[in-house]
Amino acid sequence: MSKRVLTTESGAPVADNQNSATAGVGGPILLQDQHLLEKLARFNRERIPERVVHARGSGAYGYFEVTDDVTAYTKADFLGEVGKKTELFIRFSTVADSLGGADAVRDPRGFAVKFYTEEGNYDLVGNNTPVFFIKDPIKFPDFIHSQKRDPFTGKQEADNVWDFWAHAPEATHQVTWLMGDRGIPASYRHMNGYGSHTYQWTNEAGEAFFVKYHFKTNQGIRSLSAEQAAEVVGSDANSHQTDLLQSIERGVNPSWTLYVQVMPAAEAAEYRFNPFDLTKVWPHSDYPLQRVGRMVLDRNPDNVFAEVEQAAFSPNNFVPGIGPSPDKMLQGRLFAYADAHRYRLGVNHTQLPVNAPKATEADNYGRDGYMATRNGSRHDKNYEPNSYQGPAQTDTPLSAPLAIHGWTGTHAAPLHTKDDDFFQAGELYRLMSEDEKNRLVANIAGGLSQVSREDLIEKNIAHFAAADADYGKRVEEAVRALRD
Secondary structure (H helix, E strand, O other), X not given: OOOOOOEOOOOOEOOOOOOOOEOOOOOOEOOOOHHHHHHHHHHHOOOOOOOOOOOOEEEEEEEEEEOOOOOOOOOOHHHOOOOOEEEXXXXXXXXXXXXXXXXOOOXXXXXXXXXXXXXXXXXXXXXXXXXXXXXXXXXXXXHHXXXXXXXXXXXXXXXXXXXXXXXXXXXXXXXXXXXXXXXXXXXXXXXXXXXXXXXXXXXXXOOEEEEEEEEEEOOOOOEOOHHHHHHHHHHOOOHHHHHHHHHHHOXXXXXXXXXXXXXXXXXXXXXXXXXXXXXXXXXXOOOOOEEEEEEEEEEOOOOHHHHHHOOOOOOOOOOOOEEOOOOHHHHHHHHHHHHHHHHHHOOOHHHOOOOOOOOOOOOOOOOOOOOOOOOOOOOOOOOOOOOOOOOOOOOOOOOOOOOOOOOOOOOOOOOOOOOOOOHHHHHHHHHOOHHHHHHHHHHHHHHHOOOOOHHHHHHHHHHHHHHOHHHHHHHHHHHHHHHO
């Protein structure tokens, strides 16, 4: 085997990679040492801006296999035939912490899947919880600021966290999830994933359905108590990354079964809960889970930076048969996610290998910008329409149109018959065993008792009491016991 030759970025061979060029033995370094300058300049630029949210993450490749016929609901090609397999990439992440944070912390987990379909990439961006803290994207920057490091103290502050929740009663449902047993997954393999948002499916006949995605882990749910998590973080801050990497390397390939809840579009307006409210679930008794297929992860990335850090997921990457719903949080994310990647990675981030289509090719009139690798030849025009056989529109919408009516303005979300901020949080609490309730209350009290202002404590306790009287009473007693 011939020996590989070390080269500069321009491909020229490097004569000496151990010693800088100097003016004589022991003399000062010469500005003409192009290899030295190139290495130092590249090193200075190795880091790109980290994600504001979901900064700490891990990823893997795998495939999705259809096991059940869902063609009655969607014309999406990758879901069109039982047995069909589609390559995918998934990125798991924590939400609030920075890139250097620990894995085993109490935080929601991102669960983002990129399907490399023959009709283009489909990105399904969700979490390990079926709900979220807020229902309108205009509140998202404020929510994240309240959970991040305080500008003055440089660390997360209980006052900020619970002050925001005190003024966001719709967060009570998600806070109950977060502070419960599933708030700290034992690993990425041992947690469920959810699309969380409501999406639209459209079949070949043009009929529209609203759907919610549920990825059920086939490894079983496993979580950590606060005490167990502290021990794990102390021994391996990268515990979830280590577990995912090593399990796939050993050939123990994790898998999830995908189910959907399907609601005929005509039923949405009269449903007892607002079906587009991200703080609400659809009870399975109303819309049972229907199996779709299974996701298997079987290959680790070769380079974490190139394939995990540069992976870009955008919920506006739809394929024919799948589209958005009026979910306001989803609508905001249709812009925000893609814009975040344009900022972090550049306008041509979709040309990076992990983000580029694999089962088809991108063909459009986008040109130029930083790191452009697909600019066409002298025969390709950069405008449309043209008479040079350039790519043209299909005139076939990806999904069914959404009916709208009324006046423009800053409207609150419409209320349905069972809509309030507390009912479903109470239902979740009442499903828990006594041990689960005790741990939930202890986790809440541990954080809420650190808040300096009594009025904020009282507002939060009132939210839990509105969900369930026993819930509020237990939290109040636990907080008082810690503060006395």
